[in-house]
Amino acid sequence: MKSILRIIRATRELWPLYTGIVVCAVLTSVSSLLAPFIISGATDTVVNHLNGSEPTTGMAIAWFAVAYLVAQLFNVITSNIGGYIGDVMSQKMRTILSVRYFEKLLTLPLSYFDTELTGTIISRLNRSITEVTNFVKAMSNTFISLIITTVSVIVISSIYYWPLGLLLIIIFPVYLWLTSKTSAKWQVWEGKKNQNIDIASGRFNEVIGQIRVVKSFGAERRELDLFRTHFGNTVGLTREQSRFWHSMDVARLAFLSLIFFGLYLLIFLQTLAGNFSIGDMVLLIQLLAMAVAPINSLSWIVDSAQRAITGSKDYFDVMERDSDARALAITAGTDVPTRPHTIQAETGQELVRFNEVTFGYNGEEDVLHKIDLSIKRGERIAFVGESGGGKSTLMALLEGLYDARNGSITVDGMDIAGSDLETVRSLIGMVFQDASLFSGTIAENIAYANPATSREQIIAAAKKANAHEFISKFSDGYDSLIGERGLKLSGGQKQRVAVARAILKDAPILILDEATSALDIKAERAVQKGLEELMVGRTSLIIAHRLSTIATVDTIVTLKDGRIEEIGAPAELAVSGGIYAELLGLQNQGGKASKKKLQSFDIVG
């Protein structure tokens, strides 16, 4: 329950809506309580008229009907206004919670995403927020009227005949006791179901996101079976859970029926004995009928409260994680650099420095050891090493995605650990191995760094990236929509759009992870032409996958098991007997074994 209160506290700006809901609920309950009294009055008036003790007119009786009508209309209006406010409140609450969740995810360190599946994160968000908002809405609409109605029924019945009140009071503790007995078990089942759904949804997202891989491996059936199994598990769990819940519900309702049997018996006997008038009897029967609904909804409230508690736990689990303070500053907008950093280093002077950098992921073993490296402004530097040697990790550190365990990295003299991330990242452009485009138009993708970029600038960037020609051939040109991840573009086309995107970002430092994806020679040349344009006047760090690229750089850094083995110009390293020389030798040898060895270095030729 504490977590529900936390949600309400966390959304305290909604208090005018909460108040509106409470006021409407009070008015609705009061107006619905009026109806039994009006009908009771009318019944007594009719009965008295019929037995001749108090003759009345049709007009007088009609006023009862009018009063009933007014009470009912009032009830309808207040309950609907309450419903309207409830709808707005729950949607606002949903919006607030969802935005905060998204904001939180955007500020969490990358290490969180290394261990969580995207689909799982989404599924958890949907479930927890839906259940919490549904519950708060239902609570606000029903809980208050439940209390008012119940208390009124107990008080009024007691005034008429105290044993009636006593019997009604007994119902609540027994009912709650029976319900709480079920709750602990219920939650365990619910947790297991959620686990299965999260795994299935996580996989679902991955499979649909990488549908080509799935199809090419013919893994559709296997994936479908896995999905079916996880969802199938939830059916079995629901069976057990529901069987238990409903058998407890039978106990609850049987007990309720027993108490109501006693209540009705007492009312009938008292009326027969002349202690209640017919009107009193009608009033009490109606009041009891009104009490049944809140009692029945007790178990439903407990049920949805349990769901909401589980949901809010998941929610707070993520919300309580430590954000990366510097990422937080970006989403909060407090870290916007007042002016773009202008590079101080002259061409040929040191721009990037790795100073004895050691790093390991998430408390795991070190994967980079004492990396010492100086990169000059304007230099082209290729990183070569076996797969897993630490090339991507080194780049991730430079971008400030992870913090070094030891040592420091400076860019233009700024230690990136102490600098605001927005400045650091504004200095670095990236072209990823997988172009990673978003759904939307080609123009939107090219202008991702700055959506306000003019169409002329977008076209100029596309021309430099060697992409203008193919884009112009689409019927909608730059406004052509590309599917999620740009599925409608070829690999080479996607790469060129990504290059144009990097050209527009215009960062002085470039990280290029050369595409190894099976680009044919023509496509590769087209991309290469764009990359050459992109690299002009910039400092380029290249994770190279082609010996032809490596041969053209100023400096090669070879990495082995997270350590720098050699640094030098291609001509020097070609004869030094190190990794690069070995790779050149393998290329010249040809043959299967050589090809395999080259592949282990992610070198495609």
Ligand SMILES: Nc1ncnc2c1ncn2[C@@H]1O[C@H](COP(=O)(O)OP(=O)(O)OP(=O)(O)O)[C@@H](O)[C@H]1O
């Ligand atoms: N997110 C991560 N969490 C934990 N360990 C990781 C993570 N990313 C990489 N590693 C590990 O760090 C080491 C270096 O990986 P890295 O991706 O930097 O190598 P690489 O040289 O770029 O390889 P490749 O060329 O295959 O991409 C590897 O042992 C890898 O298993």
